[in-house]
Amino acid sequence: MKVKIKSWNSVAIWKWDVPNEEVCGICRVAFDGCCSTCKTPGDDCPLIWGECSHVFHMHCLLRWLATEGSRGQCPMDRKAWVTAK
Ligand SMILES: [Zn+2]
Ligand SMILES: [Zn+2]
Ligand SMILES: [Zn+2]
Structure with missing residues (x-):
């Protein structure tokens, strides 16, 4: 008996529309x-x-900068945070 595999159409399609x-x-x-x-x-x-x-929610960044450990640095690369104009 031959088993027909019908899985071609059920392959999950990954969406990578949203990168990290x-x-x-x-x-x-x-x-x-x-x-x-x-x-x-x-x-x-x-x-x-x-x-x-780097981009953040403004609220998140302000909250981060208010914490003692932030030292006014970008949380991603630890460079001094300067808001882009
Ligand atoms: Zn950064
Ligand atoms: Zn956020
Ligand atoms: Zn918010």
Whole structure:
């Protein structure tokens, strides 16, 4: 008896539309969502760019910079955080 394998159409298609860079490095939430301190999606949760080219939710970055361990540095590369204009 021959078993017909019909698995071709069921191969999982991986979506890599969202690379790692598309999530906030602090809270790990995608940039099209809002940060963990903003409860309701759709709340105004702006992004902030640094001159080191890293992007975070503004709320996450401000919270990070307020912690003692941050020393005013980018949490990703530990360079002094300078907000890009
Ligand atoms: Zn965040
Ligand atoms: Zn937020
Ligand atoms: Zn950085």
